[in-house]
């Protein structure tokens with residue numbers, strides 16, 4: 001086993017341990033909203049903050065870990081940037097949990113300014129929280145930069161972006177995996193820069209008390225947060241492009257001009273899509289709102305079009321064998337698109353006027369996370385486990401896929417329905433005028449238990465085999 | 474579009490997507506050499522058509538210009554602060570103004586344009602108007618340092634609830650104000 005094998009297995013172990021715990025937090029929240037449990041408001045919002053940050057964190061790093069591993073097929077990947085990323089992630093998460101559960105920090109996952117100065121009971125919690133974000137940010141930045149440098153050593157930038165294919169030439173070849181990984185890494189850089197500025201402004205206020213411009217802070221927050229979550233999905237897609245054709249017994253995908261065009265478009269449009277988080281801030285310049293709706297609609301189209309086409313074309317009359325990995329990828333694409341539909345309906349300003357900050361929002365992002373991006377990562381994990389142990393988990397196949405997908409669909413459906421009934425998100429106890437909230441919280445919570453029932457045996461299966469990779473001679 | 478229409482559209486769309494994927498899944502059980510080339514065009518044309526139609530239909534219906542050409546019958550000043558809203562016909566600038574306006578129940582006119590000037594004294598809040606039937610009819614953010622103007626015409630009489638819709642701390646769920654439309 002190589003150092004990269006061990007590091008990848010360590011990532012998988014870490015993520016697999018945190019995942020069921022974070023799901024449990026989610027179920028506790030849903031059962032509290034259903035009035036089945038009685039949590040204090042502080043506990044509820046601490047769980048909510050921890051759940052959101054842990055989930056985004058583990059699936060972001062897992063998608064990066066998958067890409068880092070597969071990248072060695074094409075370029076020389078150094079292990080140290082990823083190792084720095086790992087250590088700083090652990091430090092960051094430790095500080096984060098200290099701030100949340102030790103200092104009662106309960107800002108929600110995107111810590112909208114100036115909430116970190118209010119939603120805590122100990123003053124140090126704000127500082128520890130900011131340090132934690134700094135640690136995560138620096139770790140991920142070094143790691144991403146390491147990957148980018150590794151790619152650029154082998155492919156000049158124009159070639160990594162497949163511009164020769166854009167112009168219709170077929171050589172030299174840029175594999176889709178390199179193209180998507182490069183656009184995603186480049187897309188992340190401005191997001192990290194925004195995060196540094198944001199953090200700096202927070203720290204200035206922490207040290208001097210000078211208040212910041214709330215609109216600027218909100219723009220920075222969502223530019224960072226939206227872009228991060230969006231790019232995490234694209235890492236997942238990169239993994240899919242690399243692994244799926246072989247899983248279906250087909251030739252690797254080639255970068256056609258249309259594919260090159262799609263991902264180059266994504267690189268640019270992704271930065272403006274975040275504007276949809278500020279639709280209800282009427283003081284934001286209106287032209288920006290128009291750009292926001294257009295970008296939110298245009299951003300997913302090319303990626304969805306080429307990916308759907310590739311995946312459906314690969315599956316069609318393939319006679320392929322369906323086991324955990326290809327099933328996860330296939331289902332992931334389907335729910336990514338369905339979640340995208342929920343998202344673009346909400347990204348219409350006129351609809352957002354009545355859906356903004358209702359449960360419609362967690363409805364769609366859980367669709368393309370729990371049932372999309374997470375499945376891409378689970379696809380990678382099961383593929384990795386089979387590579388290293390020879391075991392494809394066939395005994396788990398039916399129960400795990402059935403419970404996970406059934407539970408997931410029921411869980412998100414309860415969010416969609418409640419959202420359309422104007423039940424608000426991020427509320428621990430539903431006021432009497434949205435009493436519909438209780439029933440759907442119960443339904444969602446029960447379906448989520450099915451997901452947990454699928455995840456626990458799956459995680460045990462993965463842990464056992466990855467443990468052996470880490471500690472093999 | 475009403476919330477119910479949006480849900481229906483979503484469910485229909487999701488069903489179609491799932492049906493397409495199901496069909497391809499089934500097809501994978503037999504093996505045969507095929508060209509998927511015509512499919513690419515089909516997927517692409519479908520998506521572009523969908524986007525074009527929806528953009529054209531919806532871009533004109535922005536809430537920023539609602540009743541922009543009319544003169545509002547009433548102007549209501551709104552200030553959010555953890556964890557209550559103060560609504561008043563007089564500007565709310567000081568803590569004293571805020572305290573005086575708290576807990577008053579305003580009566581707003583039915584069928585006439587009302588302008589809400591919404592801001593916050595501390596963190597971001599959301600100012601969402603729930604109609605007597607329990608559905609959101611309009612909303613805007615309450616941001617410290619900025620005043621968001623929301624114009625609305627109430628077509629349904631009864632008791633309305635302004636509910637905070639931007640998470641603002643532990644007691645966010647109970648952050649409300651009431652007013653009556655008649």
Ligand code: HEM
Nearest residue numbers: 023026027029030052055108109369370425426427448451
């Ligand atoms: C079965 C698994 C899951 C359950 C039961 C669950 C449950 C929940 C619940 C109840 C909420 C609060 C909803 C509200 O606003 O009232 C929530 C929020 C959230 N969840 Fe999940 N979730 C699950 C999986 C995931 C996954 C896989 C991700 C991401 C990759 C994720 C990311 C988030 C985020 C970012 C929030 C927002 C937190 C905030 O508002 O600050 N969740 N989840």
Ligand SMILES: [Cu+2]
Nearest residue numbers: 598637641648
């Ligand atoms: Cu509030």
